Amino acid sequence: MTNAPARRLFGTDGIRGTANRAPMDAATALRLGQAAGRYFNRGTHRHRVVIGKDTRLSGYMLEPALTAGFVGAGMDVVLVGPLPTPAIALLTRSLRADLGVMISASHNPYEDNGIKLFGPDGLKLTDDQECAIEALMDGDLDAALVAPSRLGRASRLEDAPGRYIEAAKASFPRSLTLEGLRIVVDCAHGAAYKVAPTVLWELGADVVPIGVSPDGFNINKGVGSTAPAALAALVQERRANLGIALDGDADRVVLTDETGQVVDGDQILALIARSWLSRDRLRGGAVVATVMSNMGLERFLAARGLDLLRTAVGDRYVGERMREVGCNLGGEQSGHMIMPEFGTTGDGLIAALQVLAVLVDEGRPASEALRCFAPLPQRLVNVRYAGPSPLADAAVKEAIAAEEAALGTRGRVLIRASGTEPVIRVMAEAEEEALVDATVARLADTIRAKARAA
Missing domain, CATH: 3.40.120.10 (Alpha-D-Glucose-1,6-Bisphosphate, subunit A, domain 3)
Structure with a gap:
């Protein structure tokens, strides 16, 4: 497992929190832009950062704050508007930018937002890089501010969606087509609401889109990869061959087969x-x-x-x-x-295209092709807490050890703190469903009691 350095702001997927409250406020975004700008402003070339976002209302607050920070640190800013997270990674590389930024809280509701950073190679920053940027944010950022003659400029890249559309289409085998397939695609009212249906249609599919009317407040609300019930129902109603559910920033996907069965x-x-x-x-x-x-x-x-x-x-x-x-x-x-x-x-979209390529090539229905194995019973419960993590409590540690010993080789227990919200994720897996349910219930009750006591 990866042993990550301690970080205060960055979690498992960037910085995330409630919009307009620290750390997801304009002041923090400004300092992040200044600090990241200083960190990446190396060498004599003209420095550039690509900024994308999903459809949350708070993106209109965070985007200009980040832009101001980067411009003040001497970096040119390329704004691309609502696009999937993988599109920002792609554009960061193809535009030879020093940094890519995605403003999104992924599958979270509209009240939250987040900021993810990509290096010039299109890869998410390492723990060490995030720690270094946090250290700069905690220090005196006057040194990050350049002279007036060296301020950056901000511009908008109008053809950014088209670049991602073509890249996604290129991942699908040229010898195949989606003609004859009806596909329901749920874009979660998020970042892929335009590009995902376009890609599928241009590859030949009969496309039934849902979750494509963002209003700033409805991202992931009853739609998307964390709420696939509407997709499953529509797949059955329209007799579609496959359902595709993306999350708010379209970096992940769940599918439904033609019977409405959800596939993880x-x-x-x-x-x-x-x-x-x-x-x-x-x-x-x-x-x-x-x-x-x-x-x-x-x-x-x-x-x-x-x-x-x-x-x-x-x-x-x-x-x-x-x-x-x-x-x-x-x-x-x-x-x-x-x-x-x-x-x-x-x-998420390219993953769905790889699945579609197999379905087309093998001529099998999704319900058959996507049932590769029978999963062992597995249950996950989230226990919300405030204050210190209950996982530090000795009684909780003892309870976890006791359940692990009781399961032995019949299954496993996984207890971890979320990196994006104040919850403890309690998971157990074994060959007997009753054993799984009982194990999770006991551990969740113990953790919940300690969380209340704290």
């Missing part, structure tokens, strides 16, 4: 791994996933001579491990899929 990231990883292995495209002899992935996926891969390499939760850690071991497929149960030949970070 583990099954998507299994399908792509099987397909790529049969075509000698899978590298590294393994797939990288997180500690959350089902043991059923691990057994499925092992039966094919493949390892499942687990990391801490966060697609950034998945990507880091993939680069370390030379794998070209990795992801999370929640739907982040990383395929380096197509992009540097999770991309």
